[in-house]
Amino acid sequence: MLERETTWKLDIFVGFLWVLWVLIVTSLQLPDWLNLTGFSWLLLFGAARWSWIQAAIFLLILGWIFHGLSLTPSGVFWLSGIIVFSILKIAQLRIMVRNALQFAGSVFLTSLLYSGIQLFLIFKIYPEQAWSWMLLVFLMSSAAAQAIVGFFIYVIFVKLASKK
Amino acid sequence: MLIPSIQSRRPWLLVVFVIVIGLELYFNFSFKGGLQERTRLIDRFFGSITLPVEYLIAEIKAGAANSIRYSADLLNAKSENLKLKAQIQDQKMSLHFLEELRLENERLRSLLGFKEAQPLSYKPAKIIGKDPGIFFRTVIIDRGSQDGISEKMPVVSSRGLVGYVLQSSFWSSKVLLITDLNSSVDAVVQRSRTRAIVGGDIDGSLNLRFLPRRQDVKAGDVLVTSGLGGVFPPGFQIGTISRVKKNPNEVLDEVDVDPAVDFDSLEEVLVVTDLSKVKD
Numbered sequence: 402m403l404e405r406e407t408t409w410k411l412d413i414f415v416g417f418l419w420v421l422w423v424l425i426v427t428s429l430q431l432p433d434w435l436n437l438t439g440f441s442w443l444l445l446f447g448a449a450r451w452s453w454i455q456a457a458i459f460l461l462i463l464g465w466i467f468h469g470l471s472l473t474p475s476g477v478f479w480l481s482g483i484i485v486f487s488i489l490k491i492a493q494l495r496i497m498v499r500n501a502l503q504f505a506g507s508v509f510l511t512s513l514l515y516s517g518i519q520l521f522l523i524f525k526i527y528p529e530q531a532w533s534w535m536l537l538v539f540l541m542s543s544a545a546a547q548a549i550v551g552f553f554i555y556v557i558f559v560k561l562a563s564k565k
Numbered sequence: 566m567l568i569p570s571i572q573s574r575r576p577w578l579l580v581v582f583v584i585v586i587g588l589e590l591y592f593n594f595s596f597k598g599g600l601q602e603r604t605r606l607i608d609r610f611f612g613s614i615t616l617p618v619e620y621l622i623a624e625i626k627a628g629a630a631n632s633i634r635y636s637a638d639l640l641n642a643k644s645e646n647l648k649l650k651a652q653i654q655d656q657k658m659s660l661h662f663l664e665e666l667r668l669e670n671e672r673l674r675s676l677l678g679f680k681e682a683q684p685l686s687y688k689p690a691k692i693i694g695k696d697p698g699i700f701f702r703t704v705i706i707d708r709g710s711q712d713g714i715s716e717k718m719p720v721v722s723s724r725g726l727v728g729y730v731l732q733s734s735f736w737s738s739k740v741l742l743i744t745d746l747n748s749s750v751d752a753v754v755q756r757s758r759t760r761a762i763v764g765g766d767i768d769g770s771l772n773l774r775f776l777p778r779r780q781d782v783k784a785g786d787v788l789v790t791s792g793l794g795g796v797f798p799p800g801f802q803i804g805t806i807s808r809v810k811k812n813p814n815e816v817l818d819e820v821d822v823d824p825a826v827d828f829d830s831l832e833e834v835l836v837v838t839d840l841s842k843v844k845d
Contacts, residue, residue: 424615427694427705428623432829433769436699454579461586469615470705471698472747476593479586516699523700523767526594527746533768539699 412450416459419443420466427470436543438467441511442551444482445504448489456486473519474526481518485511501555508551512544609732616734619705623693685798686839687721688712692832693737700767702745702828704728708836709736717796719837725802725825726750726790727834738836743803744769744828751794752803757781763788763803763822771804773820782820784809798840 419439426437443463447456457479464478489511498504517540524530690712694705708714710733720727720740728748731741743750744765752763752773759781764774776782786806792799802825810819 423697424619424622427619427697428626430692430695430704433699433702436697438697438699454582457586458582461589464589465611466615467697469611469613470619470694471696472701472703472741472745473698474593476590479589520700520767522594523746527767529774530746530767533766533770535768535770539768543699 408450412455412459415443415446416463419463423467423470434539434542435546436516436539437546437550439547439550440482441485441508441515441544441547442554444485444489444511444515445498445507448486448493451486453483453487453490456490457483460486477519477522477526481515481522484518485515488514501552501559504555505548505552509544509548512547513540516540516543612732612739613734616705616709616732616737616739619694620707620709620737623705623707627693685837687835688714688838690714690720690738690834690836692834700746702742702765702769703731704740704742704831704834706738706740706834706836707736709734709738711735713838714738714836719797719801719840720834721801721837722826722831722834724827725804726797727826727828727831729796730836740834742828744771744824749774750797750803751791752788753791754782754806755787755789757786760791760793761788761820769828771822771824773806773818773822776818776820778811778815778818780818782806782809782818788822798837 419442422439426439429437431437447459451459460479460482461475464475464482467473467478468475498507520536520540524532688708690706690708692704693707696703706714706720714730714733716730716733718730720729726743728740728742728745730738732739741748742765743763746765746767748765750763752761753759754761757780761776761780761782762774763771766772773782784806788803788806790797790799790801790803804822804824806820807823808819808821810821812819
């Protein structure tokens with residue numbers, strides 16, 4: 402029981418940290434090509450810890466919170482999140498991240514996949530919108546930026562963990 | 566197990582959860598109306614929580630930046646003071662010239678019997694946040710309902726039209742930019758008086774929507790708000806037509822527009838608080 406409570410606390414704490422990160426990124430007013438919401442980090446963390454139903458509940462709540470700051474429909478956020486989560490959950494049966502570079506690569510692919518699915522869903526909702534190559538630049542640069550930040554997060558996290 | 570009770574003890578909770586998810590997806594993917602109609606109670610609730618927190622973070626950030634800037638500003642104060650004094654002299658001259666023009670305009674208007682346009686009331690606001698999503702374009706301003714800001718109020722800058730207030734909380738408000746894909750503005754071409762709808766695109770660009778062929782528009786034409794539609798006051802610059810692609814096989818022309826406002830460097834805006842003067 403005690404273990405369960407600790408698990409709850411850590412998951413909520415990480416969710417809270419992510420919301421705080423999004424609030425800070427929102428106030429930084431970064432350019433369009435640099436999207437640093439860091440949702441792929443959270444999905445990678447979740448894939449290692451959450452079951453499908455836990456992920457569904459967490460993503461629903463986080464989607465509502467995110468919609469408070471962004472116009473991204475919470476259903477689009479949830480659906481794209483749960484699809485990527487499922488892919489990661491299945492992938493982790495065969496693949497394991499062992500170093501910072503692999504983690505950065507995973508963040509890059511996760512971010513690209515997540516944004517790609519979201520873009521597909523938005524085109525479904527807004528069929529009058531036309532494809533622009535600029536979107537590809539936004540997706541690639543944002544995924545790369547998140548991967549770079551993810552690399553440093555991994556290094557810091559490993560150093561902190563080894564000190565303990 | 567994170568939530569053991571859901572699966573083992575309370576299966577009805579799982580049913581409720583599936584219904585919530587179903588409704589969530591239904592509302593997100595099945596709407597036909599405008600953005601305002603889509604906003605649901607739950608979205609508004611989370612918006613009213615996150616917007617004030619965003620305001621507090623922006624205040625902390627501004628406080629830290631100000632204290633660093635303060636010491637640097639003190640050093641430059643004297644030379645800047647002299648520069649500003651010279652600038653005031655120049656502006657006094659321009660003001661005198663403008664006053665002459667205003668009086669002349671007034672005389673000519675009364676001669677022609679034109680109704681005097683009422684000046685609009687503005688509330689200055691600072692941009693404190695930007696939409697964290699990759700495909701949507703909104704900004705958060707540091708003025709809310711306590712400053713008299715309410716939904717659908719137009720937002721402009723010295724260079725032109727910015728957007729309108731989408732949601733307002735106590736301290737801050739969310740502004741939908743004209744470059745967002747949900748936005749559409751009733752516009753008129755300044756030169757030919759051709760009416761058109763300016764809409765935002767998913768990549769943050771502007772274009773003319775539903776413009777029939779053989780309309781008198783060309784690259785370099787300036788677009789201003791028409792005042793029709795009831796959201797924006799007339800005469801505010803939206804942008805300049807950058808490209809007209811006429812396709813003989815299509816019913817509509819493809820027209821790209823360069824926004825008048827540089828949204829990447831936008832820091833301060835003005836909220837039009839009394840549009841009724843224009844409507845009257």
